[in-house]
Amino acid sequence: MADLMNKIVSLSKRRGFIFPSSEIYGGIGGFWDFGPLGVELKNNLKNWWWKTMVEERDDVYGLDSTIIHNPKVWEASGHTLSFTDPLRECRACHQRFRADQLKDSKCPECGGKLTDIKQFNLMFETYVGAAKETANKAYLRPETCQGIFINFTNILDTVQPKIPFGIAQIGKGFRNEVTFGNFIFRDREFEMMELEYFVKPGDDEKWFDYWLKERKKWFIDLGVEAKKLRYFEHPKKALAHYSKRTVDIEYKFPFGWAELEGIANRTDFDLKNHAKLSGKDLQYQDEKGKKFYPYVVEPSLGVERTVLVLLLEAYREEKDKEGVRVILSLDPRLSPYKIAVFPLLANKPDLVKKARLVFDKLRPTLRVAWDDIGNIGKRYRRQDEIGTPWCVTIDHQTLKDKTVTVRDRDSMKQKRVKIDKLIELFQDRLKK
Ligand code: ATP
Numbered sequence: 001m002a003d004l005m006n007k008i009v010s011l012s013k014r015r016g017f018i019f020p021s022s023e024i025y026g027g028i029g030g031f032w033d034f035g036p037l038g039v040e041l042k043n044n045l046k047n048w049w050w051k052t053m054v055e056e057r058d059d060v061y062g063l064d065s066t067i068i069h070n071p072k073v074w075e076a077s078g079h080t081l082s083f084t085d086p087l088r089e090c091r092a093c094h095q096r097f098r099a100d101q102l103k104d105s106k107c108p109e110c111g112g113k114l115t116d117i118k119q120f121n122l123m124f125e126t127y128v129g130a131a132k133e134t135a136n137k138a139y140l141r142p143e144t145c146q147g148i149f150i151n152f153t154n155i156l157d158t159v160q161p162k163i164p165f166g167i168a169q170i171g172k173g174f175r176n177e178v179t180f181g182n183f184i185f186r187d188r189e190f191e192m193m194e195l196e197y198f199v200k201p202g203d204d205e206k207w208f209d210y211w212l213k214e215r216k217k218w219f220i221d222l223g224v225e226a227k228k229l230r231y232f233e234h235p236k237k238a239l240a241h242y243s244k245r246t247v248d249i250e251y252k253f254p255f256g257w258a259e260l261e262g263i264a265n266r267t268d269f270d271l272k273n274h275a276k277l278s279g280k281d282l283q284y285q286d287e288k289g290k291k292f293y294p295y296v297v298e299p300s301l302g303v304e305r306t307v308l309v310l311l312l313e314a315y316r317e318e319k320d321k322e323g324v325r326v327i328l329s330l331d332p333r334l335s336p337y338k339i340a341v342f343p344l345l346a347n348k349p350d351l352v353k354k355a356r357l358v359f360d361k362l363r364p365t366l367r368v369a370w371d372d373i374g375n376i377g378k379r380y381r382r383q384d385e386i387g388t389p390w391c392v393t394i395d396h397q398t399l400k401d402k403t404v405t406v407r408d409r410d411s412m413k414q415k416r417v418k419i420d421k422l423i424e425l426f427q428d429r430l431k432k
Helices: 004-015 036-055 072-077 079-084 145-150 152-159 204-221 269-278 303-314 349-362 376-385 396-401 419-431
Strands: 018-020 032-034 060-063 086-089 096-098 125-127 137-139 165-174 189-199 229-233 245-253 256-267 295-302 315-320 323-328 339-343 368-370 390-394 403-408 414-418
Touching: 004 018, 004 303, 004 315, 032 036, 036 060, 036 165, 036 189, 036 303, 060 152, 072 079, 072 145, 072 269, 145 152, 145 165, 145 189, 145 269, 189 204, 189 303, 204 229, 204 245, 204 256, 204 295, 229 256, 245 303, 256 269, 256 303, 295 303, 303 315, 303 323, 323 376, 339 349, 339 376, 349 368, 349 390, 349 396, 349 419, 376 390, 390 419, 396 403, 403 419, 414 419
Parallel strands: 060 165, 339 368, 339 390
Antiparallel strands: 018 032, 086 096, 125 137, 165 189, 189 295, 229 245, 245 256, 256 295, 315 323, 390 403, 403 414
């Protein structure tokens, strides 16, 4: 489907997944708002990541650090320096170079073509306090991981983790991208899900391979087609300043293969630099009392980019007697609503009352939608289009034998189920 992106954009707008930010004023490039369904999908995705990367593991701890740090953080990380000078970017390897230090107009690393000189202010600047003075200048974080590095000793002191261990964080990141677009693929404000996995130096390559495999499996488990995923190994010459090795998990977007998740071996670069600039000891001490700087393997994933992949993977159209049935075949664990409850006829008070009782029974445990508008066929279609895996209809038979019709989104099969068995049935299916 060549126009799949357009279909996703239009469905997202029409059904309340994603809106252009500040739309009534003509929008603002690279910013998107998530509507009633979008926020559910996004939350489910983030919760899933948290569950699988933190809760279900013995070796990962969570963190929620601030968006604005002491500006020294960005000095130590190298961001202040490389983001505020007049720069030229290599179109091939994307490395940026101080324009005044270049000898000619070729990339000194790989020989690629360079862009014209630009102020690549990728970090958004702001001021902390009333006075707009340089001394008060601060930045909105372009990545969440620095919050992890600067809390490293707090976490060592409070949870005494045994190496190898990870610290995970989900939060907003801001990048004043020069080029943005492809819907929510590249944004200026977005959310990141990052894990910093600290290992003994020397074990880093082994753990790097482990995370490469784990992260790819994670997408496949959520229904992403394996053949639409591949690894892209960053050439040695084009590695970021902190990286020993970087591999992207790429996805085959309608506009071509592009990065979905980046996995980087950041070595001990960040901890060492923070130790140097802060004067604090940021080493890990092992059980024998030996101190060292751990190496860090970082899987880093954008929430919006993943939402886009999930929508692209889930979108299906099926021809039927009434035209085209649009289905978002989302993994039920991520669907905005798990169940929609309908009274068969909205003008029969006894059916509506009973349906409401079923709705209230399910609501504390599962995310449920209510729909009593139009005929049942229309309601099914509306739910298919937003990815609701199961619809529950209350009809006259329900009043007699306490059973309801459960209809499955993907197969469209229907079966009668006892009201008392509903929660068990759905919870079982959600386990997968
Ligand atoms: P690119 O080369 O595409 O600019 P990057 O290599 O700078 O990306 P990373 O720093 O590795 O990106 O970011 C980690 C992850 O965060 C990416 O894999 C992507 O999922 C997400 N991400 C990065 N930048 C953006 C953005 N501008 N909008 C949305 N998601 C982003």
